[in-house]
Amino acid sequence: MSSSNWVAPVAAGPVDATVELPGSKSMTNRALILAALADGPVRVVRPLRSRDTLLMARALRALGVPIADDGDDWLVEPGGRGPLDGPVQVDVGLAGTVMRFLPPVAALADGEVTIDGDPRARERPMRPIIEALRALGAEIDDGGRGALPFTVRGRGGLAGGAVTIDASGSSQLVSGLLLAAPRYAKGVEVRHEGPPVPSAPHLEMTVRMLRDAGATVETGEDVWRVAPGALRGGEQVIEPDLSNAAQFLGAALVTGGRVTVPGWPAETTQPGDALRGLLAAMGGEVSLGPDGLTVRGTGTLRGLDADLRDVGELTPVIAALAALAAGPSRLTGIAHLRGHETDRLAALAREINALGGDARELPDGLEIRPRPLHGGLWRTYDDHRMVMAAAVLGLAVEGVEIQNVGTVGKTLPDFTERWTRMLGV
Ligand SMILES: O=C(O)C1=C[C@@H](OP(=O)(O)O)[C@@H](O)[C@H](O)C1
Numbered sequence: 001m002s003s004s005n006w007v008a009p010v011a012a013g014p015v016d017a018t019v020e021l022p023g024s025k026s027m028t029n030r031a032l033i034l035a036a037l038a039d040g041p042v043r044v045v046r047p048l049r050s051r052d053t054l055l056m057a058r059a060l061r062a063l064g065v066p067i068a069d070d071g072d073d074w075l076v077e078p079g080g081r082g083p084l085d086g087p088v089q090v091d092v093g094l095a096g097t098v099m100r101f102l103p104p105v106a107a108l109a110d111g112e113v114t115i116d117g118d119p120r121a122r123e124r125p126m127r128p129i130i131e132a133l134r135a136l137g138a139e140i141d142d143g144g145r146g147a148l149p150f151t152v153r154g155r156g157g158l159a160g161g162a163v164t165i166d167a168s169g170s171s172q173l174v175s176g177l178l179l180a181a182p183r184y185a186k187g188v189e190v191r192h193e194g195p196p197v198p199s200a201p202h203l204e205m206t207v208r209m210l211r212d213a214g215a216t217v218e219t220g221e222d223v224w225r226v227a228p229g230a231l232r233g234g235e236q237v238i239e240p241d242l243s244n245a246a247q248f249l250g251a252a253l254v255t256g257g258r259v260t261v262p263g264w265p266a267e268t269t270q271p272g273d274a275l276r277g278l279l280a281a282m283g284g285e286v287s288l289g290p291d292g293l294t295v296r297g298t299g300t301l302r303g304l305d306a307d308l309r310d311v312g313e314l315t316p317v318i319a320a321l322a323a324l325a326a327g328p329s330r331l332t333g334i335a336h337l338r339g340h341e342t343d344r345l346a347a348l349a350r351e352i353n354a355l356g357g358d359a360r361e362l363p364d365g366l367e368i369r370p371r372p373l374h375g376g377l378w379r380t381y382d383d384h385r386m387v388m389a390a391a392v393l394g395l396a397v398e399g400v401e402i403q404n405v406g407t408v409g410k411t412l413p414d415f416t417e418r419w420t421r422m423l424g425v
């Protein structure tokens with residue numbers, strides 16, 4: 001996909017489509033970490049191949065973990081190897097999952113691992129995980145910045161133990177420590193202290209995938225314990241990315257049409273599953289059956305008053321729907337979105353308003369009142385979900401020109417093709 005601008009197509013009528021989605025970014029990058037630390041080979045079934053997951057695969061390969069393509073799958077064969085290799089340079093791009101999940105693994109390498117990413121990656125919250133790793137026995141040279149870039153001086157293993165962190169900036173700070181912990185001599189106990197940790201389903205995903213790989217994990221209120229022990233090889237089946245279903249299902253609401261996403265799991269830890277309730281609250285008819293999840297627009301698109309703390313990554317598309325709704329919306333609990341790919345609260349308010357909308361930043365969210373919108377340039381700030389939000393607006397508003405549409409490749413490289421196919425254009 002090019003890095004040029006793209007005018008989002010207006011829907012000619014109600015959409016009527018079945019949209020297959022590639023694998024979950026969050027599950028793919030967890031599966032890769034767990035596979036890299038496992039005792040035996042792992043087949044990652046139908047992983048996502050996008051910028052974020054290819055960066056993770058490249059980083060692990062640099063550390064000496066063989067990851068081979070096998071049809072749609074990845075075969076990871078770390079089985080029985082010694083410590084991971086250093087020295088290496090790792091590029092995390094703008095991937096939160098790579099910048100938070102990789103350093104705890106780097107501490108297990110035999111040699112230096114220097115980690116850096118895109119300019120914006122240097123601004124995303126990292127201090128709590130740097131300090132936690134130090135408390136667990138790692139040596140990290142970050143020049144006192146508490147941010148990328150930094151070097152982890154791996155010594156082939158880590159003591160581990162108990163640590164307290166403030167993970168209110170990102171759940172990934174906890175997930176990263178837990179995922180590598182079975183390989184630490186004492187495992188870890190991570191305790192959170194501070195304002196609430198966001199993205200609870202993603203923490204559940206971490207715990208579930210660790211347990212499925214054979215780890216012993218105990219959880220309590222704001223405390224997680226992972227015992228030291230082996231991670232087993234086997235199969236990691238990746239579910240479709242339900243967060244990336246948001247814009248497609250949202251199109252059913254905007255156009256009064258029907259969209260089905262096949263392969264929707266009956267039970268999942270993915271936060272995208274919350275779309276069922278959120279889109280129903282906004283006026284959609286939602287049904288989960290053997291064909292997948294189907295959303296039908298009813299001609300009514302209602303505003304939404306919701307706390308999105310647990311499902312923050314759904315915000316950009318929900319905000320776009322809110323800008324097209326019949327009544328006002330209030331989205332709260334999402335102050336941590338200021339530390340995402342861009343400050344999403346500022347970016348969404350600015351860009352919705354640039355199209356004639358009425359969006360206002362709250363300390364922890366957004367207030368959006370519907371107003372007639374007009375076309376214009378929509379800036380994306382290297383944020384894949386800003387592309388997806390703009391495409392939703394473009395269904396109903398002529399001339400929404402999405403800047404640098406290729407940035408959507410962070411999680412959905414063929415987004416524009418899927419979008420135009422859905423629309424039949
Ligand atoms: O662990 C994960 O896979 C993720 C956790 C969440 O991060 P935050 O808790 O930083 O919002 C989410 O927004 C991100 O897209 C993926």
Ligand SMILES: C=C(OP(=O)(O)O)C(=O)O
Pocket residue numbers: 094095096097313340341385411
């Ligand atoms: C916040 C997101 O990504 P990351 O994994 O980079 O934090 C996201 O995908 O919405």
